[in-house]
Amino acid sequence: MIPFLDLRAAYLELKPEIDDAAGRVLNSGCYILGEEVEAFEAEWVAYCEAKHAVGVANGLDALHLALRALGVGPGDEVIVPSNTYIATWLAVSQCRATPVPVEPDARTYNIDPARIEQAITPATRVIMPVHLYGQPADLDPILAVARKHGLRVVEDAAQAHGARYKGRRIGAHGDAVCWSFYPGKNLGAMGDAGAVTTDDPEIAARVRRLGNYGSDRKYVNVERGVNSRLDPLQAAILRVKLAHLNDWTERRRLLASAYMDSLADTGLTLPQVPEWAEPVWHLYVVRSPERDALQARLTEKDVGTLIHYPIPPHMQAAYADLHLAPEALPLAQKLAGEVLSLPMGPHLSPEAAQQVRGAIA
Numbered sequence: 576m577i578p579f580l581d582l583r584a585a586y587l588e589l590k591p592e593i594d595d596a597a598g599r600v601l602n603s604g605c606y607i608l609g610e611e612v613e614a615f616e617a618e619w620v621a622y623c624e625a626k627h628a629v630g631v632a633n634g635l636d637a638l639h640l641a642l643r644a645l646g647v648g649p650g651d652e653v654i655v656p657s658n659t660y661i662a663t664w665l666a667v668s669q670c671r672a673t674p675v676p677v678e679p680d681a682r683t684y685n686i687d688p689a690r691i692e693q694a695i696t697p698a699t700r701v702i703m704p705v706h707l708y709g710q711p712a713d714l715d716p717i718l719a720v721a722r723k724h725g726l727r728v729v730e731d732a733a734q735a736h737g738a739r740y741k742g743r744r745i746g747a748h749g750d751a752v753c754w755s756f757y758p759g760k761n762l763g764a765m766g767d768a769g770a771v772t773t774d775d776p777e778i779a780a781r782v783r784r785l786g787n788y789g790s791d792r793k794y795v796n797v798e799r800g801v802n803s804r805l806d807p808l809q810a811a812i813l814r815v816k817l818a819h820l821n822d823w824t825e826r827r828r829l830l831a832s833a834y835m836d837s838l839a840d841t842g843l844t845l846p847q848v849p850e851w852a853e854p855v856w857h858l859y860v861v862r863s864p865e866r867d868a869l870q871a872r873l874t875e876k877d878v879g880t881l882i883h884y885p886i887p888p889h890m891q892a893a894y895a896d897l898h899l900a901p902e903a904l905p906l907a908q909k910l911a912g913e914v915l916s917l918p919m920g921p922h923l924s925p926e927a928a929q930q931v932r933g934a935i936a
């Protein structure tokens with residue numbers, strides 16, 4: 576039996592340290608913000624090679640608050656990938672702005688920089704690339720288009736902890752970079768958690784204020800914020816796990832390269848990595864026109880798989896009012912019918928690739 580992802584194994588590997596960290600917070604008498612949150616922010620910003628980090632309650636809030644910090648509001652348009660998890664689009668909608676989808680590069684599944692310019696209108700404010708499956712989007716041409724048109728760039732890095740673009744960690748290439756520490760992410764808490772990293776002190780200060788009731792000083796509210804703070808219990812656990820993130824990423828890389836070797840002759844479309852990308856393999860996604868049959872066969876052989884994602888945002892009832900036909904975004908539509916995520920995680924040995932290969936044959 577090969578599980579898709581084993582979260583409990585991650586806990587058991589670090590149990591004494593995690594229990595200690597949780598006990599420390601419970602004993603501290605401080606349950607909102609405080610030292611643990613500050614310490615995690617300092618460690619995370621150093622890891623991301625950025626200047627400022629602000630903890631928030633989850634990844635969706637990180638995206639939403641980053642957009643609000645940049646002044647995105649009603650009537651504005653934000654360019655988003657057609658091929659992404661719906662959170663990217665929902666963050667835009669939460670600002671009462673409109674998501675404008677752009678199709679992916681068919682090789683990397685990330686937003687195609689060459690298609691962005693034609694989607695820009697006078698209402699466009701921000702471009703939001705997503706580093707899908709842990710592989711960085713092609714940031715330089717995206718940043719160049721943004722500069723040319725006076726737009727800001729907010730990165731959805733919820734799947735890209737530790738990934739590098741042209742040698743530099745994802746963390747502050749764009750104006751703001753948004754992180755989720757949902758338990759299943761490469762760096763996962765034991766509940767919801769998120770953060771924004773940036774090199775811009777004003778963006779950091781505004782995200783912090785927006786996430787704390789629009790207040791920098793207790794009971795002085797300068798704008799209408801929300802309650803979205805990083806929980807110190809989660810911060811303490813994240814500090815323990817962050818110390819192991821590079822090791823866990825290395826294990827993911829070994830499994831990914833074992834998949835590359837053992838699946839080479841299967842006829843499946845395997846992930847392609849551009850020479851400037853150092854992905855972190857949040858997911859190992861293959862493609863097949865007979866995806867459903869393939870998934871059924873793997874399930875029968877006790878190999879856990881998932882589909883990321885079966886329904887693209889433009890086909891969700893949540894976005895019916897945009898009146899986008901399936902053919903309006905044919906690549907996103909096609910990928911949704913063909914992608915399959917194979918078991919991936921730091922607690923799966925590279926030998927699993929051989930077993931998956933056996934189950935496919």
Ligand SMILES: *Cc1c(COP(=O)(O)O)cnc(C)c1O
Binds near residue numbers: 635660731734756
């Ligand atoms: C997980 C994820 C999010 C949302 O994160 P939450 O912490 O669950 O709110 C946003 N974007 C992408 C691409 C994700 O994978």
